[in-house]
Structure formats: structure tokens, C-alpha cells
Amino acid sequence: MNRSFAVGAAAALAIFAVALLGLVTSGHPLPDSDLAWFVPFAQVAGVVGGAICLAAAMLLIGLAFGRWRHPVSDPGGHERT
Numbered sequence: 001m002n003r004s005f006a007v008g009a010a011a012a013l014a015i016f017a018v019a020l021l022g023l024v025t026s027g028h029p030l031p032d033s034d035l036a037w038f039v040p041f042a043q044v045a046g047v048v049g050g051a052i053c054l055a056a057a058m059l060l061i062g063l064a065f066g067r068w069r070h071p072v073s074d075p076g077g078h079e080r081t
Helices: 003-025 033-064
Strands: none
Touching: 003 033
8 A cells, every 4th residue: 555645545534534523513503403303313423433533544544654564673672561
């Protein structure tokens, strides 16, 4: 996977997640009171979806920079206590 493509995709995913989280937490009232019962469910789904999108963006960035393919070892070679 190309590093610049992965970072760009992660940035787009992070922007989408922030927009989604901002939308569900803004507290704008619905124009129709018949859907008022749906607001808590939509807010919870939006927060969960935004958190998943942010986690996926961080995973993409980590994979793009090779943090899991080439882990950095302890230079001293000593076990941490």
C-alpha cells in the first residue's frame, strides 16, 4: 500500500469521523416532533460510528508507517521491570 494514499485515506476518514461526531453532539432540534424518539439512538450510533472511524484512521496511519511490520526493539536489550 502506498504510504501517501494510506495517509490521505486516513485523513479523509478522520475528517469524516470528526464531522459525524460534531453532527451528533451539536444538539440541533429535529424539524418534526414525530422523530424525537429516534434522536438518542442516532446520537449513540453516531458516537460509536465516529469512534470506529477514528480507530480505523489511526490503524491506517500505523500500517502506512510500518509500526507493525518493523517494530522498534529496545536498544539495550534489557527486559523492562
